[in-house]
Amino acid sequence: MLDRRLVREEPEKIRQALEKRGYEFDLDTLIATEAQRRELLTAVESRRAEKNELSEQIGDTMRAGGDAAALKEHSTQIGAELEELEQELGQVEERFEQMMLDLPNIPLDEVPVGESEQDNVVMYEVGELPKFDFTPRPHWEIGEQLGILDFEGAARMAGARFVTDVGAAATLERALINFMLDTHTRKHGYTEVFPPYLANERSLFGTANLPKFEDDLFKTTDGYYLIPTAEVPLTNMHQDEILDADRLPIYYAAYTACFRREAGAAGKDTRGMVRVHQFHKVELMKFVRPGQGSAELEKLVKDAEVILQALELPYRRTQLCTGDMGFQPQQTFDLDVYCPGMDRWLEISSCSQYGDFQARRCNTRYRPQPPAKPEFAHTMNGSGVATGRTLLAILENYQQESGTVVIPEVLRPYMGGMAEILPQMP
């Protein structure tokens, strides 16, 4: 959520941001509502002051043994007027609040302006695209033939858009989790976190998944939501807290399952494990001070890249344009891994900074200097990286003509020394 003061003080900034994003929004109504809210607030408050003053007089009179009946009557009368005004204010406030929740974050100036994915900027590519003497196959073929990815079984036990890792694939994904967490905690200074997979409504408002993106989420009958990403629990770890300044920056790394309904993705990526309802990733998340955002995000992206480099997977880094960026970020960098079997670049990490957009919703602040007022912390996060898609990328990049898959060097210690995945019959 944006600072409501911006609406009054710098509406042009918001207007430009909306334009750059190509985002439909009735800003003029918002501005008018804000003005109306302020007007009503002033009226309500002066009435309330009057009433408080009267109450005090009543108290004084009664303590002095006098008769306060007339004063009480007057107070009751003001109370009635007050109630009406308050109701009106409540409605306006509610409308204003709803509109504010609908307002996307303001992109940083350096974000390239564009309309769609087509306008994203590829910053660099790392690693050689693999060459094959045979036609490389997509991961679902490799996985099914080796007997390590079970799509049919998953469909029977759960439904479409699920996958079950079996045997070496299960071990491989576990190895990836451990390798990524170890790297981030031991080499990059992140604190490992293992959070709940369910979160309450407020937390999803905190990360701005609600109210706009309810359709993407699974909700339980108890009113909990399955987390669509570890960003949700991590960003909400310090709800309503005022952090000591010397705690910042805070680095968290968490492995979690992620659950998404993919309601708007019908017919898209239906084959394989590119887009499934439950996937897994290691997430990196930071709380930083204002001003540290860009430098810390850069480090975060590099931390994620280290994983892909160690796995020797070819990847590229892109900067999303204003039109393709999500609702919450000020700036987003994607890492796409090349998948020769599908012959496409596949997003494997998306790293964004949010400024105080999320922290304002979560009410996570810090105190710059002890006497100074608390300020909102700034947040950012990115995958470091998605394990399911990494597994898929390994299958496609490390496939052999015989149908086996070689295990990347760095993962072998995590797999009991296994160097190659051979066909399995469970």
Added chain:
RNA sequence: GGAGAGGUGGCCGAGCGGCUGAAGGCGGUCGCCUGCUAAGCGACUAUGGGGGUAUAAGCCUCCAUCGAGGGUUCGAAUCCCUCCCUCUCCGCCA
């Protein structure tokens, strides 16, 4: 799931229906004291919002907030109801 206790400022902890935005302590900031350090002394120290004033920092003023929401009352941290959370004991369980 059953029984009980409790949720107050950065933290701990008082609090009679009006004089309590809240005693006291800790912590913090500034000043004094001091050969240095420590101790001591004094002042200040919640958050959000509205209005006014100022070139700004700021200053003045009002409103709200004592887990959340409702109610009683002229007036609620204080009384009543609902919900949430924490703790203790019992039960159940990985």
